Amino acid sequence: AMGAAGPRHVDVVVVGAGPTGLAAALELRARGARVAIVDKAPSPGAFDAERAFLYNVDGRGQAVLDSLGLLPALLAASVSQEEFRISIVTDSAEPVSAPVALPTVDMEQRRRTPAQWIPRATLVELMDAAVAATVEQRSGPPAVERIYGYELQSITLARKEAAGGGGASGGDGGA
Numbered sequence: 001a002m003g004a005a006g007p008r009h010v011d012v013v014v015v016g017a018g019p020t021g022l023a024a025a026l027e028l029r030a031r032g033a034r035v036a037i038v039d040k041a042p043s044p045g046a047f048d049a050e051r052a053f054l055y056n057v058d059g060r061g062q063a064v065l066d067s068l069g070l071l072p073a074l075l076a077a078s079v080s081q082e083e084f085r086i087s088i089v090t091d092s093a094e095p096v097s098a099p100v101a102l103p104t105v106d107m108e109q110r111r112r113t114p115a116q117w118i119p120r121a122t123l124v125e126l127m128d129a130a131v132a133a134t135v136e137q138r139s140g141p142p143a144v145e146r147i148y149g150y151e152l153q154s155i156t157l158a159r160k161e162a163a164g165g166g167g168a169s170g171g172d173g174g175a
Contacts, residue, residue: 010036010145013155017044017148019055019120022127025144026068029134035144037131040151044128046121055123056081058115071113073126078116 012028014021017039025035057065057074065071131144 010034012036013038013152015039015152017041017124017128017146019123019127022124022131023064023068025131026127026134029131029144030068033143036147037144038147038150038152040149042149044124044146044148053120054117055120056115056117057123059113062113062116068127068130070126070130073130074116074118074123075113077122077126078118080113081115081117 011033012025012035014025014028014035014037017037021037021039025037028035055061057078062071062074065074128146131146134144
């Protein structure tokens with residue numbers, strides 16, 4: 001990865017700092033890897049018209065966020081599917097339709113939190129903050145280097161004799 005002092009060694013380069021890339025970086029870091037995250041967006045959570053504005057984080061996504069210690073932050077920043085309503089607004093003079101509730105499931109039977117709606121930018125920002133907190137907990141070179149506003153042109157993989165080799169992870173849904 002390209003650091004302030006030029007190229008430096010990392011164990012894994014994650015391409016894409018969206019929810020998938022950030023989750024991968026957090027999981028890899030938890031397992032001891034030195035990680036660089038590269039994204040062409042100028043900052044975490046930058047709005048991209050080609051991406052979904054709202055994410056519906058279901059049980060699988062919640063399990064991943066829980067394993068990363070981020071489920072409480074998700075629940076604090078999101079709206080339960082049970083509380084989410086849809087209204088139809090038209091350009092006519094007719095009144096707006098009454099809100100329509102989405103179908104719900106008996107959560108006592110399923111034993112999990114209902115799916116949560118959250119703006120993509122908010123989800124990315126809370127995950128990026130977790131990466132930043134991981135970086136700040138260490139002294140010396142950061143264990144996770146975040147590189148925003150940079151389009152990756154190439155990666156050089158160096159074979160590690162003792163540990164088996166470097167790696168790259170693609171977390172960019174638009175690539």
